[in-house]
Amino acid sequence: MSHVEDKLAALGLILPEPIQMPPGFAAPFQFVRVVATRAYISGHCPLNTDGTVAAPLGKLGRELSIEQGYTAARLTGLAMLSSLKRALGDLDAVVAWARVFGMVNSAPGFDKQPMVINGFSELILELYGPRIGAHARSAVGMAELPFNIPVEIEAEVEISA
Amino acid sequence: MSHVEDKLAALGLILPEPIQMPPGFAAPFQFVRVVATRAYISGHCPLNTDGTVAAPLGKLGRELSIEQGYTAARLTGLAMLSSLKRALGDLDAVVAWARVFGMVNSAPGFDKQPMVINGFSELILELYGPRIGAHARSAVGMAELPFNIPVEIEAEVEISA
C-alpha cells in the first residue's frame, strides 16, 4: 500500500467511485490527462462514495455556509485523488503538487472563497506533507457551476518519470 | 497538406482570419505563446471567417440556447486552430492536447456549461483523434466576458520538439 493511501486509511477517508455524470451529460474529456511528467486534472466536484454528486448543491453565501463549503472542497479533493489513483496507479507517483485553481459558486457579496478552498489545500498538505503537497493556488468566485455544484477545483501535478 | 488540415477540408471547415479586435482594444499579449515544447493558448472566442467576432453575443440561459452555445464553442475551436497554425506552421505539430479551460458567459441559474463546451471538445477529438486530442477540461460559468462574447476558451498543448 502506498504512503498516501496509508494516510487516507489512518484518517478513515474513503476515495469515492468514479463520478456518475447526471443524465444527459457526456464527458468528451479525461479527468486526468498525463503528458510526459505532468498530469493535468480536470475540474472535479464533491462526490458521495458511490460517485454521485454530493449535496448540498448551490451557492456559498446563499445555500451553503463556509463550513459546508469547506467540507465540499475536502470531498472534491478525495474525488480528485480517486481519479489520480485510476490514472496513475499509485498516489505516490505525484512528486509535486503544482497548481490548484479553486472555483467557488458564489452568491452576490460572498468574498470568503479562500476559507472554502482551504478544505482542499489542507487535505492535500495533510496527505502529502509540505514538500510534495505545497502548491500555488487561486480561490475565486464563479457566477455559476455545472449542475449547481458549490465547488469545482482543477489542478496540475508533477509525476515521477 | 497536414493530416489535421485534410480533415478540416473533408469536413468543409474553414479556419477564420486573425481576430479583428473591436475598436479601442489593444492586445499586449500573444494568442499563442510557445515555451520549449509547450504552447500556451490565450482565451479565444467565436469568430466569423473574416475574423470579426461572431454573433450571437450574450449569455447562455438568456440570449443564447445550448445549441447556439455549442456552435459558439465549436467556432472558438476553429479560431484557436487558426492561431495555432499561424504560430506553429503546421497543425500536426500538436502532439498532445493537455488542458482546456472553457468559460461560459452564464445568466443566473444556467448550469449546463459542459453541454456548451462539448462543441469545442468534440471538434478537437474529431480532428485529432482520441490519443492526441484527449484533454483535461473544466467548463464553468463566468459573470461576464469581454465584448459580451458567449464563450471564451483557453488551452495548453504539447508540441513536437
Added chain:
Amino acid sequence: MSHVEDKLAALGLILPEPIQMPPGFAAPFQFVRVVATRAYISGHCPLNTDGTVAAPLGKLGRELSIEQGYTAARLTGLAMLSSLKRALGDLDAVVAWARVFGMVNSAPGFDKQPMVINGFSELILELYGPRIGAHARSAVGMAELPFNIPVEIEAEVEISA
C-alpha cells in the same frame, strides 16, 4: 542589481512587502511554487507598499472605473514581482513569461476586462521586453473575488535551470 530591478528603479517603482492577509484568513499554499524550470504563481491582488490590500475595493463597472482597474492590475503585477523575487532570488531568473490569467471583479454588464488587465501586461512587457515578457493571456469577468478585491491575476513563468 538585476536588469529588471534596474528598470523598476528607473521607473520609480517599488515592490511591496509580502501580503498581510486580512484577519481570519489562513494561506495554506505558496505564492510561488517552483517545479523544475517552471514557477506557478498564485492569484495575486493589488497591494500597498506595506503589503496591505490596496484600495479601492469593489467591482469594475460599479465601484471602479477602467482607469482605476488598470492601476489595480499594475499594482498586482508589482505584488507578483515581489513574490517572485522572494522565491527566485533574482527577477532575471525568469526566462519566459508563459501564461497570464486575469480575473476582473465585474458588475453586471461590464465587458472591458482586457482594458483592465492591460495594466498588468504592459508592466511586464515594459520590464521584461517583448521576447521574455510575451505571454498568453485571458482577461475575464468573475462574479466575486476574495476580500472584494477588484482584480486577481495568476500566472506561470519559465525560469532558468
